[in-house]
Amino acid sequence: MRLTPGPARDIDLDTVDLFDLDLYTSGDPHTVWDVMRAKAPLHHQVLPDGREFWSVTRYEDVCRVLGDHREFTSERGTVVTHLGVDDVAAGKLLTSTDPPRHTQVRRAIGTNLTARAVRSWEDRIRRAIVGFLEPLLDGETFDLAEQALLLPAMVTGPLLGIPERDWAELVQLTAMVTAPSDPHFQHGSEAATLAISHHELITYVTDWVRRRRATGDNDGSLLDHLLTARAGDAPLTDEEIALDGYSILLGANVTTPHTVSGTVQALIERPEQFARAQADPSLVPNLVEEGLRWTSAACNFMRYAVNDTDIGGGTIPARGAVVAWIGSANRDEFQFPDPHVFDIARTGAKRQVAFGFGAHFCIGAPLARLTLRIFFEELLQRFTAIELAGEVEHLRSYFIAGMTHLPIVAQKRRTP
Numbered sequence: 565m566r567l568t569p570g571p572a573r574d575i576d577l578d579t580v581d582l583f584d585l586d587l588y589t590s591g592d593p594h595t596v597w598d599v600m601r602a603k604a605p606l607h608h609q610v611l612p613d614g615r616e617f618w619s620v621t622r623y624e625d626v627c628r629v630l631g632d633h634r635e636f637t638s639e640r641g642t643v644v645t646h647l648g649v650d651d652v653a654a655g656k657l658l659t660s661t662d663p664p665r666h667t668q669v670r671r672a673i674g675t676n677l678t679a680r681a682v683r684s685w686e687d688r689i690r691r692a693i694v695g696f697l698e699p700l701l702d703g704e705t706f707d708l709a710e711q712a713l714l715l716p717a718m719v720t721g722p723l724l725g726i727p728e729r730d731w732a733e734l735v736q737l738t739a740m741v742t743a744p745s746d747p748h749f750q751h752g753s754e755a756a757t758l759a760i761s762h763h764e765l766i767t768y769v770t771d772w773v774r775r776r777r778a779t780g781d782n783d784g785s786l787l788d789h790l791l792t793a794r795a796g797d798a799p800l801t802d803e804e805i806a807l808d809g810y811s812i813l814l815g816a817n818v819t820t821p822h823t824v825s826g827t828v829q830a831l832i833e834r835p836e837q838f839a840r841a842q843a844d845p846s847l848v849p850n851l852v853e854e855g856l857r858w859t860s861a862a863c864n865f866m867r868y869a870v871n872d873t874d875i876g877g878g879t880i881p882a883r884g885a886v887v888a889w890i891g892s893a894n895r896d897e898f899q900f901p902d903p904h905v906f907d908i909a910r911t912g913a914k915r916q917v918a919f920g921f922g923a924h925f926c927i928g929a930p931l932a933r934l935t936l937r938i939f940f941e942e943l944l945q946r947f948t949a950i951e952l953a954g955e956v957e958h959l960r961s962y963f964i965a966g967m968t969h970l971p972i973v974a975q976k977r978r979t980p
C-alpha cells in the first residue's frame with residue numbers, strides 16, 4: 565500500500581470499492597480514507613456477491629469498535645478475508661473470544677509476553693538482527709521486504725520453540741493466510757489458498773503439541789508455556805493450544821516485517837529524518853512509534869454489531885459486520901496534526917493504534933516494539949545512508965498493508 569498519499573482528490577464514496585485489491589497494490593487508499601473520515605464516517609458497502617459491511621475510519625470510532633465487546637463482538641470472526649463466514653473457532657481462539665473467557669485465556673498466555681518477560685530476550689534478539697543485517701554490509705542490492713519476512717522467524721522462532729528447519733515453510737503459510745490473493749503466495753484461488761494454509765498451520769501446531777505431550781520435553785519456550793498454562797481453574801485444551809499457537813505464529817510473522825520495510829522506505833524518502841535519527845539515537849523509540857503509525861501493518865480488524873448501534877452519524881444494524889480501518893485512524897488529523905507527514909520526533913506518536921485498542925490489544929506488542937527498537941538501533945549504527953535500488957512492489961491485500969519487494973543498497977559507516 566502506498567504510504568505517502570498523492571494529492572487530495574474528489575472521490576465518489578457511493579462507488580468506491582474497499583475490497584478492490586488494486587486499490588492496495590497500485591492505488592492510493594489514504595486519499596479514499598481521508599474523504600471517508602470527512603464525509604462518511606460510517607460507510608456502507610455491498611459486494612457483488614451480496615455480502616455487506618460497514619466501515620469506520622475516524623480514530624475514536626475505530627477505538628470504540630475494537631474496544632467495546634458488548635457492542636461489537638469478536639466471536640463471529642475478526643479478519644476481513646472471512647467476511648460473512650462465522651468463525652468456527654469462536655470462543656476457542658483468543659482473537660475470536662469475548663470477555664470473560666478472553667480475559668482468562670489472555671492472562672494465562674500473556675505472562676510470557678509482558679515487556680518485562682521479553683526484556684530478558686534482548687541479547688538473543690540483537691544477535692539475530694545483527695546476523696540479518698550482515699548481507700547489507702557488502703554493498704550489494706538487498707531486497708528488504710523479501711528478506712524481512714524471515715526476520716520474525718529468526719527473532720521469535722527460538723522463543724516460540726520452533727526448529728529452524730521449519731521456518732521457511734511457516735513463513736510461506738502465514739503469508740498465504742493473510743494475503744491469499746497475492747501472486748507471490750497464492751495457490752489456486754483465494755479460497756483454496758486460505759483453506760490449504762489454515763489447515764497446514766493448524767496441523768503443524770497440533771502435531772507439535774502431540775509430540776511434546778508424548779515426549780514430555782519442555783524447554784521453557786512460548787509454546788511449551790501454553791501446555792502448562794491454566795485459564796480460570798483449568799488447563800487450556802489441546803484445541804485451544806493449537807489455535808492460540810497458530811494465532812501467535814500469525815501475529816508474529818505477518819506484521820513486524822511490513823513495519824520494518826515501511827519505516828525504512830519512509831526514511832529513504834526523507835534523508836533528513838534518517839540523519840536526525842542517526843545524530844540522536846535517543847529518538848529511536850519515537851521513530852518506532854511513528855513507524856508503527858505510518859505503516860499500520862494490520863490495516864483493519866473486523867467486528868459484528870450485537871444490536872442496532874449508532875456510530876459515526878449512522879446506524880449499524882444488529883449482526884452487521886463492521887470494519888475498523890486502523891490505517892485511517894492512524895492518519896486522523898484530529899489526533900495527529902499533519903497526519904501524512906512522517907516525523908520521527910512527532911509528539912503524541914505513542915497514541916497510534918497500530919496494535920489495536922482495548923481487550924484484544926496486541927499481546928505481542930512488547931516483543932514487536934523491542935524487535936523494532938533493536939532493528940533501528942543496529943541499522944542506524946551500521947549505515948550512513950540507504951537508497952532505493954529498484955521497483956517497490958506492494959502486497960496484494962486489503963488486510964495487511966505491506967510490501968513484497970523493497971530493493972535497497974546501504975552505505976556502510978566508516979570504522980574509525
Ligand code: HEM
Binds near residue numbers: 815819862
Ligand atoms: C508490528 C507488529 C504487530 C502489529 C502491527 C500487530 C497488530 C495487532 C492488532 C491490531 C491486534 C488486535 C486485533 C483485534 O483487535 O482483533 C493484534 C492482536 C494480536 N497480536 Fe499482534 N501485531 C504485531 C505483532 C505481534 C507479535 C510479534 C505477536 C506474537 C508474539 C502478535 C500476536 C498477536 C495476538 C496473539 C493477538 C490477539 C490478541 C487478543 O485477541 O487478545 N502480534 N495484533
